[in-house]
Amino acid sequence: MKIWLLVFLPWWAWAQPADELDAELLQRYQQLQQNESARVVAVRKGRERAVLCKYCHGEDGNGGPGNTPILAGQNPLYLVHQLERFATGKRKRYVMEKLAQNLSHEEKVNLALYYASVEQKPATFDADKAKAGQPLFASHCTTCHGEHGMGQKGFARIAGQKPEYVKNTLLNFRKDSEKRFSPEMQAITKTLNEAELEQIAHYVASLGQP
Numbered sequence: 001m002k003i004w005l006l007v008f009l010p011w012w013a014w015a016q017p018a019d020e021l022d023a024e025l026l027q028r029y030q031q032l033q034q035n036e037s038a039r040v041v042a043v044r045k046g047r048e049r050a051v052l053c054k055y056c057h058g059e060d061g062n063g064g065p066g067n068t069p070i071l072a073g074q075n076p077l078y079l080v081h082q083l084e085r086f087a088t089g090k091r092k093r094y095v096m097e098k099l100a101q102n103l104s105h106e107e108k109v110n111l112a113l114y115y116a117s118v119e120q121k122p123a124t125f126d127a128d129k130a131k132a133g134q135p136l137f138a139s140h141c142t143t144c145h146g147e148h149g150m151g152q153k154g155f156a157r158i159a160g161q162k163p164e165y166v167k168n169t170l171l172n173f174r175k176d177s178e179k180r181f182s183p184e185m186q187a188i189t190k191t192l193n194e195a196e197l198e199q200i201a202h203y204v205a206s207l208g209q210p
């Protein structure tokens with residue numbers, strides 16, 4: 001695995017997930033990162049727009065059923081990117097595609113900044129599985145998602161995410177899923193079995209706790 005990783009590293013270091021973002025969308029996002037008062041307004045508008053989302057993602061992006069990801073505290077660049085992917089059909093989930101198609105660039109950025117600004121609540125996890133998952137996480141996941149899974153650049157925060165959602169997502173990536181294709185995640189998950197993916201999911205859920 002280690003040798004294999006080294007072969008692919010230069011390409012990964014170069015290809016950032018957000019590289020494919022619409023230029024106008026990225027520009028709007030970057031402008032708000034540099035302008036504090038405009039960002040405060042964007043977060044407020046995002047909170048107002050999020051009434052549509054709370055039925056599934058919970059009142060503040062921390063709730064919802066096990067197959068629905070926590071949005072609170074997520075990396076905002078990753079959120080913008082995923083909303084764009086749903087809107088363009090690159091990531092498939094009927095309701096999310098329809099909702100994202102109806103969001104303007106401005107609304108996508110506002111929603112992303114709002115959810116990123118909310119504090120994530122601790123997830124529940126199995127302590128034994130989490131312990132077994134720790135070394136697997138350290139050797140397979142930190143290059144992109146960060147040493148503590150907090151996300152960086154365009155890569156998702158996975159720390160504190162629901163273990164059911166993480167496990168299902170990992171299994172889908174491994175299956176060549178039409179729903180969500182990622183060459184990086186597919187290659188990595190193919191080197192791990194289902195029990196290992198579950199252990200990693202519980203370790204990931206244990207991260208980012210206060």
Ligand code: HEC
Pocket residue numbers: 049050052053054055056057067068069070071079082083092093095096099111180
């Ligand atoms: C009917 C339920 C439902 C509603 C309403 C809904 N979502 Fe979702 N959303 C989901 C599910 C389920 C997923 C996970 C899809 C998957 O497994 O790939 C998801 C995924 C996402 C993701 C990807 C998160 C990640 O970690 O990759 C984002 C971002 C998102 N939703 C934002 C929103 C926003 C913003 C709204 C409101 C405009 C919204 N959702 C409304 C069900 C919903």
Ligand code: HEC
Pocket residue numbers: 012017069091136137140141142143144145155156157158161166169170180181182184185188200204
């Ligand atoms: C080479 C970089 C790279 C490595 C290493 C990597 N990932 Fe990822 N990961 C990605 C990218 C890129 C995405 C976004 C894929 C997309 O847009 O659909 C992603 C997405 C994810 C998601 C979906 C997040 C969400 O909220 O839906 C999870 C969960 C995840 N990775 C877990 C892991 C775990 C666990 C490991 C280690 C076993 C790992 N990743 C290793 C690049 C990587």
